[in-house]
Amino acid sequence: MPAHVPNAGLNRRDLLKRAGGLAALAAFTAACGGNTGRPSGGGGGGGSKATLAQWYHQYGETGTKEAALKYAKAYPDANIAVEWTPGDYGSKLASGLLSSKGPDVFESQLNIGMVKSNQVVALDDIIADVKDDFAPGDLATNTVDGKVYGIRMIVDPQVIYYRKSMLDKAGIKPPETLDDLVAAAKELTTDKVKGIFVGNDGGNALGGPAVFASGGSLLTEDNKVGFTGARSAQALSKLRQMYADKSVLLGAPTDWWDPGAINQGLVAMQWIGMWAVPGMQKALGDDLGVFAFPKADAEGKAAVYSGGWTQFVSAKSANVDAAKKFVKWLWIDQAEYQEDWSLNYGFHIPPRKSIAAKASKLQSGVAAETVKLTTEFGYTDNPAWTPKMGTAFTDVLTNVIKKGADPAAEFSKAEKTVNGELARLFG
Amino acid sequence: MSAPVKTAAASASAGERRKPRQKGIAGTTRSFWLFVGPFVIGLLIFSYLPIIWSLVLSFFEAYNTVTPSKFVGLQNYVDMLTDGNFLSSLGTFTIFAVFIVPLTFVMSLALALLVNQVKVAKAFFRSVFFLPTACSYVVACVIWRLSIFNGVRFGLANTVLGWFGIDNVAWLSTVDPPWYWIPIITVRLWLQLGFYMILFIAGLQRISPTLYEAAYVDGAKPGWQVFRYITLPQLRATSVSVLILNLIAAYQAFDEFYNLIGNVNYARPPLVYLYGISLGSIQDLGHGSAGALILAVIIMLVTLLQTRIFGFGKAGD
Numbered sequence: 029m030p031a032h033v034p035n036a037g038l039n040r041r042d043l044l045k046r047a048g049g050l051a052a053l054a055a056f057t058a059a060c061g062g063n064t065g066r067p068s069g070g071g072g073g074g075g076s077k078a079t080l081a082q083w084y085h086q087y088g089e090t091g092t093k094e095a096a097l098k099y100a101k102a103y104p105d106a107n108i109a110v111e112w113t114p115g116d117y118g119s120k121l122a123s124g125l126l127s128s129k130g131p132d133v134f135e136s137q138l139n140i141g142m143v144k145s146n147q148v149v150a151l152d153d154i155i156a157d158v159k160d161d162f163a164p165g166d167l168a169t170n171t172v173d174g175k176v177y178g179i180r181m182i183v184d185p186q187v188i189y190y191r192k193s194m195l196d197k198a199g200i201k202p203p204e205t206l207d208d209l210v211a212a213a214k215e216l217t218t219d220k221v222k223g224i225f226v227g228n229d230g231g232n233a234l235g236g237p238a239v240f241a242s243g244g245s246l247l248t249e250d251n252k253v254g255f256t257g258a259r260s261a262q263a264l265s266k267l268r269q270m271y272a273d274k275s276v277l278l279g280a281p282t283d284w285w286d287p288g289a290i291n292q293g294l295v296a297m298q299w300i301g302m303w304a305v306p307g308m309q310k311a312l313g314d315d316l317g318v319f320a321f322p323k324a325d326a327e328g329k330a331a332v333y334s335g336g337w338t339q340f341v342s343a344k345s346a347n348v349d350a351a352k353k354f355v356k357w358l359w360i361d362q363a364e365y366q367e368d369w370s371l372n373y374g375f376h377i378p379p380r381k382s383i384a385a386k387a388s389k390l391q392s393g394v395a396a397e398t399v400k401l402t403t404e405f406g407y408t409d410n411p412a413w414t415p416k417m418g419t420a421f422t423d424v425l426t427n428v429i430k431k432g433a434d435p436a437a438e439f440s441k442a443e444k445t446v447n448g449e450l451a452r453l454f455g
Numbered sequence: 456m457s458a459p460v461k462t463a464a465a466s467a468s469a470g471e472r473r474k475p476r477q478k479g480i481a482g483t484t485r486s487f488w489l490f491v492g493p494f495v496i497g498l499l500i501f502s503y504l505p506i507i508w509s510l511v512l513s514f515f516e517a518y519n520t521v522t523p524s525k526f527v528g529l530q531n532y533v534d535m536l537t538d539g540n541f542l543s544s545l546g547t548f549t550i551f552a553v554f555i556v557p558l559t560f561v562m563s564l565a566l567a568l569l570v571n572q573v574k575v576a577k578a579f580f581r582s583v584f585f586l587p588t589a590c591s592y593v594v595a596c597v598i599w600r601l602s603i604f605n606g607v608r609f610g611l612a613n614t615v616l617g618w619f620g621i622d623n624v625a626w627l628s629t630v631d632p633p634w635y636w637i638p639i640i641t642v643r644l645w646l647q648l649g650f651y652m653i654l655f656i657a658g659l660q661r662i663s664p665t666l667y668e669a670a671y672v673d674g675a676k677p678g679w680q681v682f683r684y685i686t687l688p689q690l691r692a693t694s695v696s697v698l699i700l701n702l703i704a705a706y707q708a709f710d711e712f713y714n715l716i717g718n719v720n721y722a723r724p725p726l727v728y729l730y731g732i733s734l735g736s737i738q739d740l741g742h743g744s745a746g747a748l749i750l751a752v753i754i755m756l757v758t759l760l761q762t763r764i765f766g767f768g769k770a771g772d
Contacts, residue, residue, distance in 0.1 A: 229719065415735070
């Protein structure tokens with residue numbers, strides 16, 4: 029599953045009803061305590077063991093929840109209450125972290141705001157011994173001011189998978205430049221099948237890779253705006269071209285992170301993460317190839333967004349030490365569980381080099397090719413890139429891709445927002 | 456609470472005859488608080504406290520916290536009033552209201568007139584049209600998005616277009632022309648028409664038959680003339696409440712936008728935008744609160760203006 033989970037069922041009417049008509053009832057029940065995922069304190073067979081709430085978003089692959097429960101049960105030193113969240117995990121987590129009723133341990137992606145508002149604790153002490161076993165990017169994405177705040181659980185590269193048979197039939201080679209991709213998508217589009225699926229929003233997920241593939245970055249290493257160059261503007265115009273050509277599938281029943289569209293033969297190519305490889309192989313067999321987001325111009329190089337999930341300890345937890353101990357146990361000591369989590373449901377790259385090296389399922393076929401592309405072209409998020417900056421950048425993409433706005437003009441609008449954020453964060 | 460009880464005790468000696476009435480008042484007071492109390496407590500905790508809290512937050516820089524410490528005065532308000540996205544969300548709302556308010560008004564009135572005239576199975580028709588009101592927005596949106604208005608060839612709308620040889624339309628993703636308005640408007644119409652229809656039926660049933668008889672005697676032609684000069688003026692109070700409720704509901708539009716197209720900058724009403732900046736991943740509660748209060752003030756002003764224009768609540772209505 030992707031870093032950004034789609035909307036799911038929040039209902040204003042329900043909220044209003046609760047706040048209004050059922051307020052009286054709510055007032056009484058509130059006294060009985062909310063469901064935080066922890067069993068109610070006091071009684072229970074826990075003895076002197078601490079109880080920790082561990083929050084997950086809902087993974088799409090079958091067996092993941094059972095696996096998470098299995099790990100929790102196996103932990104000897106505390107009672108672990110797993111909270112599995114379908115739908116809008118991001119919002120639930122954000123409000124959970126505002127109160128002491130939130131999680132003790134949770135998965136997310138780090139942004140500097142979480143550190144600045146003291147929501148997470150540094151985990152340098154538990155990662156110290158094995159720091160070298162993590163890839164530099166996976167450490168950097170969880171590091172603010174030299175401190176490591178999260179333990180990477182899984183790495184999820186996002187690339188383009190394609191139906192070999194469809195490209196062969198049209199006599200098209202896997203695209204090597206962005207121009208090739210735009211041309212191929214157009215060529216492969218028929219009245220029944222679209223060239224490519226890049227999301228129902230028209231391709232916002234491609235924005236970051238397009239910037240990196242044209243020599244830019246969202247934020248530079250010294251935290252300045254990095255996406256406003258003329259080459260990046262050019263790359264976005266090409267994404268617009270692909271949209272305007274009507275080569276992209278829109279309005280699919282599932283979104284880009286689900287292999288539904290390519291599996292059902294609605295498209296020849298799809299932007300998606302490696303997590304979906306088992307699902308695609310089951311439906312398509314060997315009729316599956318992979319390439320990275322291609323270089324946007326002659327001087328550029330291909331780009332693979334290396335997303336994923338990371339485990340954090342909430343600073344508001346009443347048992348920070350016990351929570352850290354549990355995180356160390358599960359995500360550092362238990363190699364067997366880490367391997368199970370990465371390979372037995374969806375496919376993810378284990379962040380520990382020692383485990384990745386042994387991952388036989390990732391050593392053949394498209395999975396192996398994806399891992400190779402990630403090693404060569406992968407980039408990770410800069411934790412200083414805040415959600416507010418992300419929203420401003422998404423607005424750029426929507427305006428350019430969907431409405432045909434001028435990228436340079438849109439960039440300068442977003443630059444203002446991003447600089448405002450940078451000033452707030454770094455003074 | 457104690458005041459009426461004391462009064463009752465003090466006047467107990469005033470005579471046997473008055474006692475029962477005094478007791479009655481004390482009893483009424485007790486029942487009043489018994490019934491209203493829990494609701495008032497709920498209202499205080501879940502409505503007024505959050506409103507006051509948001510007022511406080513709106514003067515602070517409050518990222519990822521509800522107990523901020525950095526006071527910024529009116530800066531959040533200035534930012535929101537100069538924020539192009541917030542202003543454009545008000546624009547989105549205006550377009551939405553221009554469609555939805557008159558459409559709902561005319562269609563629910565028409566339905567009410569039709570259902571009211573039916574001679575057989577009246578209750579059945581009333582229930583059938585009212586039923587969608589009981590459906591959740593989220594559920595309806597899922598059906599609209601996945602079954603009726605999806606962009607691929609097996610969507611219901613596209614299947615129908617296909618019979619006429621028209622290409623697939625990506626209903627929710629096309630901005631030019633803005634097809635996404637069709638699912639957004641239709642889902643709300645489907646969900647709320649029945650409710651306003653019931654309001655109109657109630658209004659219609661309150662009109663005295665003698666008025667129609669008098670009109671008939673005076674030679675008014677059944678149909679348009681009677682509707683224009685008898686029914687419509689008599690429905691004035693109902694019409695005004697339908698308009699006000701409708702406009703407020705439109706201001707609070709959230710569910711269908713959020714569930715059908717998500718938080719996209721070309722079609723997000725104010726609540727979706729505010730939700731995105733304050734409760735989504737951004738967690739900027741200062742700006743979000745300022746925006747929410749600006750919106751509340753706008754809704755209040757518009758409602759007052761509307762009340763003034765239509766004279767809602769005046770004697771005779």
